Amino acid sequence: MFFNDYKNRDKFPRGRGGRGRFNHNRRGGGRGGGHDNKRNNKRSYSEVNNPKRPKYESSVRVKEVDIGISEYLGDHQHFDGIFKERFSDFHVHEIDCDGKMAKLTTQEIPPDPKDTVDVEKLRQTLPEDVLEKLDAFISKTDNAEEPSALVEIDVTDITKDQRRNIHSIASKYQKVNSQTIDKENRKLLVLSKVSGDKIDKNDATFKKKYGLERDVRVNWSLREGPYCKFILHKVNIDTMDALNQLAVNLRIRANNLNYSGTKDRRARTTQWVSVKQIHPSYILEAGKRVRGLFVGNFEFVKNPLKLGTLKGNHFEIALRNITASDEEIESAMTSLRDNGFVNYYGLQRFGSVATIPTYEIGKALLKGNYQEAIDLVLKPRDNDYPDLAKARECYAKTKDAKQALKLIQRPDKIEVKLLKGITINGPNSPQNALDSIPRNTLLMYIHSYQSFVWNNMVSRRIKELGRKPVVGDLVYVSDSVADKVEVEEEEKGIDENEESKKEPIDNGKDEKLENEKKPLPVVKILAEEDLANYTLADVVMPQPGYKVTYPTYAKDWYEEFMAKDGLSLDLQNKNRRFALGGAYRKIVQIPEGLSWRVVQYDDISCDLIRSDFDKMQDKEFKINNSEGKYKALVLEMSLKSSTYATMALREILKQDTSAETQAAQTAFYHALAKQEAKDLEESQKKEKLVDKSELTVEDSVKEDQVVEAEIEPTD
Known part of the structure; x- marks a missing residue:
């Protein structure tokens, strides 16, 4: 079997690093150095937070069969295809609750609103000597021969309101910066001219004399709201990394950035972010300093974004190296459009290592085996980051959390959080140590177990009872209520369920009893006379919990399955953080707005989907060859936030979506392409040799004829 040793060609070009946080800081930012242009020995943010994993090797990985995924809805034939072979093959756009799609279309800074304050009235409040200096300075700002104008106004003896009026007058001029400072026991209001036409964060003249930073005074009351909402378009970087690095460059805490949900790392994704009272010019500049990040479409709103406030996501996906005929592709896509797919929880919800899936940690937490849960989180595993591998090995052998x-x-x-918790609370207080882990992560573990049970129950339901509603099934009484209540971790910003998670950005809300705070939607049990009014797409199955209703035929299934794990359906845990009321989830999802096209190409590294940034830059986009030897299927669809796009792809291809399967196919794909290129090269060499050989024979015949002519006797 082949495994993926193909080098990633999608690496984003590295850019110059920032100048460093302050002039005296020699560290610099990112790839660049400090002000002396020398790079020191300290490791950059990217190097510390994103060191490379060891090269992928064969190991025991989580597969679909391990988490209860087994059934399909369509009757079409299986065929091969590779998804996420390149990160540019997977594009995601958020869809808000009003149905608007997040798209990056512009990076223009919106114009500042006009202040309606009467300048003349403000001037009347100021002393004559202040007005003279102010007028003299303003006249210089329009003079091109005065590239760096600066004036000091002593405002020690005037009122605070008068100082504010000076700032208000100065703010009406695009090229004027105003700042109040203390100098030699006097209060000075310093006005400086800003170079260029745009707001600049760093006014060199001002900083050189006073060692201060540019202060853009913004009257937020003139805008639609105090929050700047913008589009974040990221390339091959996960949401937490993107927000953390953006926050570093904005010099704010990461939790000041609000978002509705996280997005995949290996993809091109577009989403909304909001932040309070930060000018768009600052955000644009900060985005330029983060590799793989683009920001734009700035607007001002009254309220910040909140986790889960999304209708769903729009996907544009390329499946490469398709082996099916056009007729087989049409059959598969028509089935997906009409019948949908089984709404399984995808592999990313359960981690990647089969020996330590996240649902096992959740199971230990629900059973109250807190030490077992700790040991599972810290257990050594294959293909880990070098520093984590050493730390896990150290803890496994010595139980020395501090070391x-x-x-x-x-x-x-x-x-890190868990080891600190063990160090502080001691080795004999595992429950207290676990409290050091962010609450969303603990919820992710126990919800992973619920999802594990749900997947298995749904597979049994379809396998034993078929693809139509049956007596005893559950349906929502009101779909509109169900859509609001059916909220999951993915909507809360938790869709990266790897076994080594980064600390999520804390939203400051206590979600430990979220199931008790929210009412469950009302469901009804189908009777014989109801069956004609529903399809399988209407049927729901419960996640286990103490508040849900179970299908009449399935309660025994749940009890039997969970009993093997030492658990019962009564999940009112003694530790109320882990009490589970349960939830409902539809068995089938039908994608909205599904469309598809078949693409032929020759270059295996060519892009097949045009990105937002490419469209914004009006970059030329051409597929290598419309009659190429490779075939790709490019599809578009919209899904609810709680739905996994990989499960829709699984239904199309009828193949396992695990990393191991995809890696094997990718390796085979590239090996085949390499062999074909080699065969073509050898064939061309042979053709040249043949041509040369034929030419030699012809020349030889001509030479023989000449010789014969020379020796032929004459009369």
């Missing part, structure tokens, strides 16, 4: 903690170089890992 293991020293081996981890990144502070944003769950393992």
Whole structure:
């Protein structure tokens, strides 16, 4: 079997680093150095937080069969295809509750609103000597021969309102910066001229004399709201990394950035972010300093974004190296459009290592085996980051949390929080140690177990009872209510369920009893006379919990399945953080707005989907060859936030979506392409040799004829 050793060609070009946080800081930012242009020995943010994993090797990975995924809805034939072979093959756009899609279309800074304050009235409040200096300075700002104008106005003896009026007058001029400082026991209001036409964060003249930073005074009351909402378009970087790095460059805490949900790392994704009272020019500049990040479409709103406030996501996906005929593709896509797909929880919800799936950690938490849960989180595993591998090995052998903690170089890992908790609370207080882990992560573990049970129950339901509603099935009484209540971790910003998670950005809300705070939607049990009014797409299955209703035929299934794990349906845990009321989830999802096209190409590294940034830049986009030897299927669809796009792809291809399967196919695909290129090269060499050989024979015949002519006797 082949495994993926193909080098990633999608690496984003590295850019110049920032100048450093302050003039005296020699560290610099990102790839660049400090003000002396020398790079020091300290490791950059990217190097510390994103060191490379070891090269992928064969190991025991989570597969669909391990988490209860087994059934399909369509009757079409299986065929091969590769998804996410390149990150540019997977595009995601958020859809808000009003149905609007997040798209990056412009990076223009919106014009500042006009202040309606009467300048003349403000001037009447100021002393004559202040007005003279103010007028003299303003006249210089329009003079091109005065590139750096600056004036000091002594405002020690005037009122605070008068000082504010000076700032208000100055703010009406695009090229004027105003700042109040203390100097030699006097209060000075310093006005400086800003170079260029745009607001600049760093006014060199002003900083050189006073060592201060540019202060853009913005009257937020003139805008639609105090929050700047913008589009974040990221390339091959996960949401937490993107927001953390953006926050570093904005010099704010990461939790000041609000978002509705996280997006995949290996993809091109577009989403909304909001932040309070930060000018768009600052955000644009900060975005330029983060590799793989683009921001734009700035607007001002009254309220911040909140987790879960999304209708869904729009996907544009390329499946490469399709082996099916056009007729087989048409059959598969028509089935998906009409029948949908089984709404399984995808592999990313359960981690990637089969020996330590996240649902096993959740199971231990629900059973109250807190030490077992800790050991599972810290258990050594294959293909880990080097520092984490050393720390896990150290803890496994010595149980010395303090020593293991020293081996981890990144502070944003769950393992760091847990090891600190063990160090503080001691080895005999595992429950207290677990409290150091962010609450959303603990919820993710126990919800993973609920999802594991749900997948298995749905597979049994379809396998034993078929693809139509049956007596005893559950349906929502009101779909409109169900859509609002059916909220999951993915909507709350938790869709990266790897076993080594980074610390999520805390939203400051206590979600430990979220199931008790929200009412469950009302469901009805289908009777014989109801069956004609529903399809399988209407049927729901419960996640286990103490508040849900079970299908009449399935309660025994749940009890039997969970009993093997030492659990019952009564999940009112003694530790109320882990009490589970349960939830409902539809068995089938039908994608909205599904469309598809078949693409032929020759270059295996060519892009098949045009990105938002390419469209915005009006970059030329051409597929290598419309009659190429490789075939790709490019599809578009919209799905609810709680739905996994990989499960829709699984239904199309009828193949396992695990990383191991995809890696094997990718390796085979590239090996085949490499062999074909080699065969073509050898064939061309042979053709040249043949041509040369034929030419030699012809020349030889001509030479023989000449010789014969020379020796032929004459009369």
